[in-house]
Amino acid sequence: MAQTHSPHRFPVTLALLTALVTLFMLTPMVLSITAGLVNNYSQGLASGLTTRWLEQVWEGYGDTVLWSLAIATACALITTVVGVPCAYALARTRSRWARVFEELLTLPVAVPGLATGLALILVYGHFRSFRQSFLFILVGHVVFTLPFVVRTVSSAFANRELIAIEEAARTLGAGFSRRLLGVLIPAVMPAIIASALMVFTLSVGEFNLTWMLHTPLTRTLPVGLADSYASMRIEVGSAYTLIFFIVVLPLLWGLQAIANEVQKRYGT
């Protein structure tokens, strides 16, 4: 039947599916934003707008937002500082051990966070002061996000042109640290920043691991969210979700901008 249609016909099925998916994806977001700002959810907008739920969330859970941001910052810094040199070494090594290690390094991403969390508790759980500090959660986040940094930055280091430039710098007498700081790192900077933002975003949103690792005194934003969904009224849960959006959205825009920048520089 399609033979009779002109080749540039508007694809109705695809458009309808896209509209349906859009409705499905956006409705809950709109619902949760409005629910966090109205006086009474079951009466809807008619009950009037308020910021009192937001205030209540900030009072009860404000510290979880700050701790999440602190952990995410520390996580992005640590994974960048240790991950970038490792990415360089892996990109310049052809040994079989390096490939095996690369393969092993993907495991924390492939294995569910729940299992990683369980493993960390079983081994380090009885070091009480460690267990009860935010450091415990940070360790989990670092292990989980490190593979992303190593992968992303390593493929940037493997760029052929960059290898040639590094070779040129070497023949001109630039030592290792000079090459690394003066040539290599500036060249892969967009990849480094993109991966750091990615790590930050992953860390802020991490729940599967964090729920296992948290204690009543060490709660992150998603942990607080789960707690409020279980024990607070629907307006409070919604207001809290809204706060999550406010924290995460600018990050995503930043990521997008950097991804575009990288595309412009290294794009095919």
Next chain:
Amino acid sequence: MQRLACLTPVVVIFFACWLLPMAWLIALPAQKGWETYFAIFTHPRYWLSLVNTVGLSLLVTVLTLVLGSAVGIFLARHKFVGRGILLSLLTLPLSFPGVIIGFFMILLGGRQGLIADLSEALGAGRLTLAYGFLGLFLAYLYFSLPRAIATYTAAAEKMDLALEEAARTLGATRYAIVRDVWLPELAPTTLACAAIVFATSMGAFGTAFTLATKFEVLPITIYSEFTNYANFALAASLSIALGLVTWVVMYLARRYSDAATVLG
């Protein structure tokens, strides 16, 4: 030498904070006898939980691929006003923790939910679907779709329109174009996307946790063995089973497709 120095910090962190704990986890069930490793096959409850999880993940993966590819192809080919914003809104949930998506489902299909309001207005009573299989299925679909949309849009932008044009000129039906042009061209994307969607669904914990679903999935079983019954050996054994399934799927997909697409 310099390379060794570059590698050391990551190697140390990885061994101390992941490999060693994981080895411990893998060794733990042995303390309760070797049969503990096979608990997932021998206990009907755990077996059911595994079947539930695999079945749910497979269904979610299939529907995600179908819808994701449709949206991806549409968005790649039609440059309309607001397309960029739409694409970023559709991929936004990639960064949401699973608990938020569980909560979304409560807002949609819970006791105070939108669907309940709508069905009541239609005279069908207050319909709640959030806490059963359907709620869990829709929630999993919700967190899987953004990844599929993002990957398929990127892949569809690189599709060769000339091939399709040629097929059409030769009189191919729409169905034939989908089967003989779209499917093969998007096959690597589909494989990579299927693996990651399946693996994410298998390991998803936050969503089912928030919905407190009656339909039991493996991560919830593991969690309750660990916290409610303090049965560490069993929780470890079930975690190994879950980890093995997801790792094997990811590994196979990576062997058969480009490494970068699965991880990135």
